[in-house]
Amino acid sequence: MSRWIKFFVVIILGLAVGLVYGWVINPVEYTNTAPDTLRADYRSDYVLMVAEVFHADQNIELAARRLALLGSEPPAQIASRAMEYALGVNYPTSDLNLLQKLTTSLQAWQPMPEGNLP
Amino acid sequence: MNTEGKPGRGSWYLLTGLLIGLTLGLLIAWVIAPVTYVDTAPVSLRSDFKDLYRSLIASAYLATGDLGRAQSRLSLLGDVDSVHVLSLQAQNTYASGDINGTANALSKLADALKQLPQVILTPSSLPPLMESSTLPVLAASGVVTLTPNNRVTFSPTLMVTPTPRPTRTPTATIGAAFALISQENVCDGNLVVGLIQIDVRDASSQPLPGIEIVITWQTGEEHIFTGLKPELGDGYADFVMNPNMEYSIQLASGSQVINNLHIPTCQTDGSEGYPGGIRLVFQQP
Numbered sequence: 496m497s498r499w500i501k502f503f504v505v506i507i508l509g510l511a512v513g514l515v516y517g518w519v520i521n522p523v524e525y526t527n528t529a530p531d532t533l534r535a536d537y538r539s540d541y542v543l544m545v546a547e548v549f550h551a552d553q554n555i556e557l558a559a560r561r562l563a564l565l566g567s568e569p570p571a572q573i574a575s576r577a578m579e580y581a582l583g584v585n586y587p588t589s590d591l592n593l594l595q596k597l598t599t600s601l602q603a604w605q606p607m608p609e610g611n612l613p
Numbered sequence: 614m615n616t617e618g619k620p621g622r623g624s625w626y627l628l629t630g631l632l633i634g635l636t637l638g639l640l641i642a643w644v645i646a647p648v649t650y651v652d653t654a655p656v657s658l659r660s661d662f663k664d665l666y667r668s669l670i671a672s673a674y675l676a677t678g679d680l681g682r683a684q685s686r687l688s689l690l691g692d693v694d695s696v697h698v699l700s701l702q703a704q705n706t707y708a709s710g711d712i713n714g715t716a717n718a719l720s721k722l723a724d725a726l727k728q729l730p731q732v733i734l735t736p737s738s739l740p741p742l743m744e745s746s747t748l749p750v751l752a753a754s755g756v757v758t759l760t761p762n763n764r765v766t767f768s769p770t771l772m773v774t775p776t777p778r779p780t781r782t783p784t785a786t787i788g789a790a791f792a793l794i795s796q797e798n799v800c801d802g803n804l805v806v807g808l809i810q811i812d813v814r815d816a817s818s819q820p821l822p823g824i825e826i827v828i829t830w831q832t833g834e835e836h837i838f839t840g841l842k843p844e845l846g847d848g849y850a851d852f853v854m855n856p857n858m859e860y861s862i863q864l865a866s867g868s869q870v871i872n873n874l875h876i877p878t879c880q881t882d883g884s885e886g887y888p889g890g891i892r893l894v895f896q897q898p
Contacts, residue, residue, distance in 0.1 A: 498626060505630035506637070513638015522642070527659040530666070534652040540686070541666070544673040551676035557713070561669060564662070 531566040535580050538565055542577035543590055546597040555604050558597060571601035656691035663690050664702055671699065671718035680725050687726075699723035700822065704840045707823050720823060790867035795894035800879035800887075807854035807876040808890035812846065813839045813864065816897045820848025825865035830858050836865070856888070868895055 533541065542562065549558040562570040578594045586594070655666055667690060674683035684695075692698045703719035711717075791813065799810065813824045822840025829835075839850040854860055860874040871893060878886040 502626055502630040505627045506634035509631040509634020509636070510638040510641075511634070512631075513635045513640075514642050515638075517639050517642020517647075522647075526657055528650050528653045528657045528662075530658065530662055532650040532653045533658075534654065537655055537689070541669070544669045544686070547673040547676045548669070561665075564665065 530564040533565070536584070538573075539577040539580040539586075541565065542574055542597070543581070543586075543594060546574070546590075546593040549597050549600070550593050555600055556606075559601060559604065559606065562601075569601075571598060571604070574598040574601050655689040658690075666690060667699065667702060668706075668713070668715040668719060671722040672715055674722045674725070675718040680722075680729070683722055684726065684729075696723050696726045699726070700840070701843070704823055704838060707825070708838050708841060716823070790869075790897075791864045791895040792898055793869060793871055793893060794896045795892070796871070797892050798877040798879065799890040799892050800877075800881075801889070802887065804890055805853055806888045806890070807856065809852045809854060809860070809862070809874065810890065810892045811839070811850045811852075811862070812892070812894045813848045813850070814894070814896040818896065820846050822847040824848070824850075826850055826852075827863050827865050828852050828860055829862075830860045854891075862893065864895055 530538075530541065542565070545558050545561045548561075549555065559570040562573045565573050568576075574594065574597050578591070578598050581591055581594055655663070658666060667687070670683055670686045673686075674680065687695045687699075699719050700723045703716045703723060706716035706719060799808070809828075811826055813821045813826075815821050820839070822838075822843075824839040826837050826839070827834065828837065835852065837850045837852055840847045842849055842851070845851075852860075854874070854876050856876055858875065859872075861870055861872045862874060863870045874891060876888045877891065879889040880886050
């Protein structure tokens with residue numbers, strides 16, 4: 496085997512070792528993540544919690560602020576996605592109602608521009 | 614060295630190739646295509662996000678009264694001792710002004726959990742999770758266990774640890790003022806000079822955490838809370854007085870005002886006086 500062939504064989508060997516080390520032995524760790532990376536079921540449950548609190552306090556701004564942790568999409572869209580997921584996996588009717596109310600309220604809600612705040 | 618006595622280049626080129634390959638592999642694994650942060654579980658959240666998540670769980674509990682669901686949700690955060698973490702967060706939230714009003718929800722959830730047998734979980738207490746996900750498994754100690762693929766799992770078995778009767782959590786009786794039942798000078802050279810130690814108890818002499826204490830002096834005022842040093846007791850709080858200054862103390866939720874507090878002088882036989890501290894005990898009648 497020529498030197499060049501051996502050279503490229505060990506490069507590939509090193510590449511393989513590097514990938515195994517980086518992906519299997521010592522991969523990037525799942526720590527200190529943000530709520531916007533949560534799996535769909537956890538996101539939906541988070542939105543359901545917001546809906547439960549909103550049902551009690553009717554504080555739509557606080558609900559929107561809490562939903563903002565789940566990403567940069569409009570809160571109504573986040574709630575709507577959670578509603579879709581909840582329908583897909585058969586959440587209890589009472590939970591679906593809460594999510595529906597939150598989604599509807601957020602769709603009708605007009606956030607006050609910061610400049611208009613007192 | 615080769616057989617002819619010249620320094621040989623041997624197999625260095627192989628080592629060079631290996632290092633190049635290794636570098637490329639790590640570059641791909643860590644930089645170009647690292648493991649991505651998607652589909653994570655609440656247990657992996659950063660601690661401040663966990664606090665927000667916990668606050669929301671408590672607020673939802675306050676809104677619905679569904680303790681089973683709150684417990685299931687808390688188990689997703691992987692706290693070893695949920696009650697302790699909730700109590701601590703409630704105290705910290707009280708101390709930092711409680712802007713969102715969640716301290717009350719946190720402490721009520723902690724109280725409710727304290728009064729339950731250690732672990733009661735039903736898989737139905739949470740809305741359905743993804744089909745691919747396994748359900749959370751709680752060990753008898755209440756510790757969430759993780760499967761090798763880093764997913765929180767959940768045992769469908771109802772598990773109740775054989776704990777004694779749940780102890781009642783001491784909470785302040787609304788409207789009942791506190792009375793000063795003891796005031797004494799503390800002469801202990803090991804303590805900080807001018808330390809006021811305050812103990813707040815309920816009617817059954819149980820320590821009360823989260824009680825706001827207002828300390829005023831001629832030029833200022835400070836609010837402190839009991840329970841921020843749990844190692845000294847849930848009903849304990851302290852404050853250091855300055856020399857030549859008089860202080861007044863009152864519990865924010867209602868008590869008599871204790872005036873003219875200043876650093877006392879302690880005397881031991883045949884020696885000069887030295888500055889001591891004060892210990893006050895408040896209790897609900």
